[in-house]
Amino acid sequence: MTPREALRDAARRFAFSPTARLDAELLLAHALNITRERLLLTLDDHPVPDGFAALAARRAAHEPVAYITGTRAFWTIDLHVGPGVLVPRADSETLLDAAVDHFKGTQGPRRILDLGTGPGTLLLAALDQWPDAHGEGVDASDTALGYARRNAEALGLAARARLARGDWADGITAxxxxxxxxxxxxxxxAALPEEVAAYEPAAALFAGADGLDDYHRIARQLPPLLAPGGVACVEIGADQGRSAAALFLDRGLSVSIRRDLGDRDRCLVVTG
Known part of the structure; x- marks a missing residue:
């Protein structure tokens, strides 16, 4: 089988995925230990490696591509990810877009807090965006913090990122x-795609009957944590704009809603 045939066959097997062809390309590039960009430029120069069939079988069983390759690109960085952590998603970049707009024309934030940092996704992307900033990432999962520490080291950001186990903002006074x-x-x-429901950690997905359990706590904790002129960028589900925003408005905060590239509500932009 040629590489082109292997990609076509794999993409057919991945028909459940909206990015079937991309998934196949990422897995073949991973099997060849080259970038996807290099693969596309030199596709006919490579044999199909023996390991590609096993990788394709894992994806055909709905395992997330990021778990199979062990990496995920997000914003300007690449993150190590795997079982036990939420896979970073492009929709979450909406929070960084909102933050960039908020600090436009300034030196940017100096102190950053990421609540529920997972593998360090938002914190490390923000530290890469603003080289003079320092930040803290909090998570209740030791597995997630292990990935976050590994990512901070790999990205050369460990000196500017403090990572700690915690329960949202409990005990934080800065x-x-x-x-x-x-x-x-x-x-x-709620019904979720199999690759999410069967593989990603439920604790990072589900939040009570209406999905708002954790917003109640965060809205209560947030006001004293915001420095003058500061901003909180809070990801929400596409149908939670009004319901989640109301919890922060009730705390005397100002809220606007930022939409993602799919034109769905995705981020609460919260100021004092």
Whole structure:
């Protein structure tokens, strides 16, 4: 089988995925230990490696591509990921877009807090964006913090990133110019794609009957954490704009809603 035939066959097997061809290309590039860009430029120069069939079988069983390759690109960085952590998604880049707009024309945030940091997704992307900033990432999962520490080291950001186990903002008394958070927001019992439901950690997905459990806590904790002129960028589900925003408005905060590239509500932009 030629590489082109292997990609076509794999993409057919991945028909459940909206990015079937991309998935196949990423897996073949991973099997060849080259970038996807290099693969596309030199596709006919390579044999199909023996390991590609096993990788394709894993994806055909709906395992996330990021778990198979062990990496995921996000914003300007590449992150190590795997079982036990939420796979970074392009929709979450909406939070960084909102933060960049908020600090436009300034030196940017100096102190950053990421609540529920997972593998360090939002914190490390923000630290890469603003080289003079320092930040803290909090997560309740030791597995997630292990990935976050590995990523901070790999990206050369460990000296500027403090990572700690915690329960949202409990015990935090400092103030921050930028607060980022992507809490669980899926309603209990909601139907999810198999690659999400069967593989990604439920604790990072589900948040009670209406998906708002963790927003109640974050909204209560947020006001004293925001420095003057600071902003919190809070990820939400596409149908939670009004319901989640109301919790922050009730705390006397100002809220606007940022939409993602799919034109869906995705981020609460919260200021004092």
């Amino acid at each position: 103030t921050y110019d930028l607060i980022l958070t992507n809490p669980p927001y899926v309603e209990a019992g």
